[in-house]
Amino acid sequence: MKSWRLTDSVLIETDISQPKPREGEVLVRVHAAGVTPTEVIWYPTSHTKNGQPRTGTILSHEFSGEIAETGEEIYGMNDWFADGALAEYCITQLAWIAPKPRNLSHAEAASVPIGALTAWQGLFDRAKLQPGERVLIHGGAGAVGIFAIQLARSRGAHVITTVSARSVEFVIGLGANEAIDYKTAPFEDKAREIDVVFDAVGGDTLRRSWSVLKQNGRLVTVAASSETPPDERTKQAFFIVEPNRQQLFEIGERIESGDLRPVVDTVLPFSRASDAYTGNVKKQGRGKLVVAVRPA
Numbered sequence: 001m002k003s004w005r006l007t008d009s010v011l012i013e014t015d016i017s018q019p020k021p022r023e024g025e026v027l028v029r030v031h032a033a034g035v036t037p038t039e040v041i042w043y044p045t046s047h048t049k050n051g052q053p054r055t056g057t058i059l060s061h062e063f064s065g066e067i068a069e070t071g072e073e074i075y076g077m078n079d080w081f082a083d084g085a086l087a088e089y090c091i092t093q094l095a096w097i098a099p100k101p102r103n104l105s106h107a108e109a110a111s112v113p114i115g116a117l118t119a120w121q122g123l124f125d126r127a128k129l130q131p132g133e134r135v136l137i138h139g140g141a142g143a144v145g146i147f148a149i150q151l152a153r154s155r156g157a158h159v160i161t162t163v164s165a166r167s168v169e170f171v172i173g174l175g176a177n178e179a180i181d182y183k184t185a186p187f188e189d190k191a192r193e194i195d196v197v198f199d200a201v202g203g204d205t206l207r208r209s210w211s212v213l214k215q216n217g218r219l220v221t222v223a224a225s226s227e228t229p230p231d232e233r234t235k236q237a238f239f240i241v242e243p244n245r246q247q248l249f250e251i252g253e254r255i256e257s258g259d260l261r262p263v264v265d266t267v268l269p270f271s272r273a274s275d276a277y278t279g280n281v282k283k284q285g286r287g288k289l290v291v292a293v294r295p296a
Helices: 037-041 106-110 113-126 145-154 165-174 203-212 232-237 245-257 270-278
Strands: 002-007 010-015 025-034 062-067 073-077 089-093 097-099 134-138 158-163 178-181 194-199 213-221 264-269 288-292
Touching: 002 270, 010 270, 025 106, 025 113, 037 270, 062 089, 062 106, 062 113, 073 106, 073 113, 073 245, 097 245, 106 264, 106 288, 113 145, 113 194, 113 213, 113 245, 134 145, 134 203, 145 158, 145 165, 158 165, 165 178, 194 203, 203 213, 213 232, 264 270, 270 288
Parallel strands: 134 158, 134 194, 158 178, 194 213, 264 288
Antiparallel strands: 002 010, 025 062, 025 089, 025 288, 062 073, 073 097
């Protein structure tokens, strides 16, 4: 089967044997795979769980396709230490997948799992966001931010988000109450007494965010500079999304009811998959980049 594998930091298209599922595993015929460009430099990409060097890794850990044995359409997210879906087939587990939302194409469905699960786990599981609270979402037009805005608004929160000027109307359309153009003024000037900061930007934005929290406010981030941040405060705020079948079911139900919608930035053909990770793609800067493994 055709696949893209990461060897010595370079993505190479190659033919490999179709994987065979073991007990408890499922073989998926991949139709589309979502792209997380920073995955190239993450620890699980270059190491196994026991710390041994890893090479020939298959990227793109979120996907949409069909169970090869039954034809059931599914979408899901593989564990970071497992191979991803940048191939014609991938191995997954039932605990990592759920039925594909019926109103989505495979490309749209592949854009959902990581972004929606990250927003869900950050806002609901970790920050315990409550109705009426004020939440500041950094990177509101991005692959995670679009879901964070919609989920926070569905919880009844007052949603403030930082974006570039060109995306202000876009995020208001997603449900944000306020949109701050981060290029024209410091967000601290407009966002005060915040109950929850959801950070998908990191760097200086993360460092400055502590000052806008009210007493007992909570901050969660998916964009710390490393997987083991040096200071304790950031270490406690940082988390890495995990596959979750039940949450994928609930997310799918919200998508089918129209309460939640994905945004696909660009769809690349399988032959150009490497461009998705090298930055050689003209993007809109809204939502997710997706690789069409099989033609629609």
